[in-house]
Amino acid sequence: MLDYDKEAARYDASRGGEARAGTAAQAVLTLLPETLGRLLDIACGTGIVTLRLAGARPGLRVTGADLTPAMARMAAARLPGGVVRADGRRLPFHTGIADAVTTVWLLHLMDDPGDVAAVVAECARVLRPGGVYVTTVDKAASHDVGSDIDAVLASRPRRPAADTAATVTAHATRHGLLPAGHTSFRGVGQGRSPRATIDDLRRGWFTALPPGDPRTEEFATRLARLPDQDRPRADPSFSLRAYRKPPTG
16 A cells, blocks of 8 residues: 555645546536535545535535545645544444545555445445445456556556445445445546556555566566657546435334
């Protein structure tokens, strides 16, 4: 996994910046009720999406949470007083406190499938009856856009995806959450170029190919032979799923 303390300073610029944040926030909002009181954005990162969610609905109170110190500091600068350091597997919030909970680009980072289950369980716990949980799913698959870069990387070793839609839905159902919609959004500015992909390989972006592994350099050599080294290929399309906790009574 990448060191997100080190990634924090370059995170926004390397992942589409404000344009991507805008498409992500708008997609999340389409899956949420118009009237909301409290939203928890778990693994909020730099807060670039969280800030847009906070300004989207009158009277909406948004709290961001992130485990990485550098990310949490950047988010707190965007939302003063609205960010806490927290582990998504053990949230420091009371049961039934939120009208909505979001985990955007979190579940795919979990190495242990049990951690995905723990995050979904915690998100279900802090939701009030009638509340909605929204999360990205199938993150790794979203980056396969059928480009020449994907063709080169097709044979790379991969770890099993812990955030498939079927897996997340099963966890959500186990904790009393019912499917409540889905949508997708474009990862604006995240189309890969060969040269940028080589850099990502060498700094550990592809988690089953650690920096220094001979296979990493083999793939880097093949990527370096592709044409248009600095031309980004197509942007990925990310998937969102929503789950609702049934009202009581």
